[in-house]
Amino acid sequence: DQQVKQNSPSLSVQEGRISILNCDYTNSMFDYFLWYKKYPAEGPTFLISISSIKDKNEDGRFTVFLNKSAKHLSLHIVPSQPGDSAVYFCAAKRRGGSQGNLIFGKGTKLSVKP
Amino acid sequence: DAGITQSPRHKVTETGTPVTLRCHQTENHRYMYWYRQDPGHGLRLIHYSYGVKDTDKGEVSDGYSVSRSKTEDFLLTLESATSSQTSVYFCAIRGTSGSADTQYFGPGTRLTVL
Numbered sequence: 244d245q246q247v248k249q250n251s252p253s254l255s256v257q258e259g260r261i262s263i264l265n266c267d268y269t270n271s272m273f274d275y276f277l278w279y280k281k282y283p284a285e286g287p288t289f290l291i292s293i294s295s296i297k298d299k300n301e302d303g304r305f306t307v308f309l310n311k312s313a314k315h316l317s318l319h320i321v322p323s324q325p326g327d328s329a330v331y332f333c334a335a336k337r338r339g340g341s342q343g344n345l346i347f348g349k350g351t352k353l354s355v356k357p
Numbered sequence: 358d359a360g361i362t363q364s365p366r367h368k369v370t371e372t373g374t375p376v377t378l379r380c381h382q383t384e385n386h387r388y389m390y391w392y393r394q395d396p397g398h399g400l401r402l403i404h405y406s407y408g409v410k411d412t413d414k415g416e417v418s419d420g421y422s423v424s425r426s427k428t429e430d431f432l433l434t435l436e437s438a439t440s441s442q443t444s445v446y447f448c449a450i451r452g453t454s455g456s457a458d459t460q461y462f463g464p465g466t467r468l469t470v471l
Contacts, residue, residue, distance in 0.1 A: 277459060286465050287447070288462070289460070289461060292459060332400060334400075343388055343458060343460070344415070348399055
């Protein structure tokens with residue numbers, strides 16, 4: 244049973260426009276959410292995170308929105324740049340999970356076209 | 358840069374042979390993790406460690422064992438490699454203090470089992 248779902252395997256966006264990547268979760272015990280970016284032949288890189296006590300977190304061009312009632316989070320990239328082309332993974336941590344284990348979605352491949 | 362290295366970076370082996378992958382970190386992190394990444398599956402936790410000689414199973418631990426005899430090294434062993442273990446393997450460490458819920462990844466090891 245998939246607890247973190249990224250239903251769009253791929254997304255294509257024009258340079259300069261907004262990219263919106265979506266993630267849904269089923270476990271109401273998740274209290275911390277993260278986004279990672281991964282380039283080919285490299286390890287995932289931490290991008291941005293949000294605690295369940297917040298509904299928005301912003302870092303430069305990247306903003307994560309959390310809608311707890313819908314169990315949905317999204318990553319907005321504005322403006323999108325060709326260097327943002329990568330696979331983006333959503334991840335979640337369960338409340339009380341002392342080992343810090345993360346559950347990952349399957350990823351969304353973003354292509355930003357010049 | 359979380360000071361994580363993985364070795365080897367690439368390996369080709371034959372079915373039935375033992376394989377050991379090494380993860381090395383230089384910043385004295387307590388928690389370390391091994392993941393595998395496969396198309397259509399995202400990142401899945403194999404094993405994790407919460408201290409020297411303290412390890413536990415993750416989601417996909419069958420066919421894998423781990424050892425941690427020193428803080429800086431976390432070894433993943435495939436006792437008898439199978440073709441289904443062809444994958445990219447990532448090691449991660451857990452951040453400390455303000456980023457205690459964030460994991461940081463190494464560059465990965467691409468393993469091919471023929």
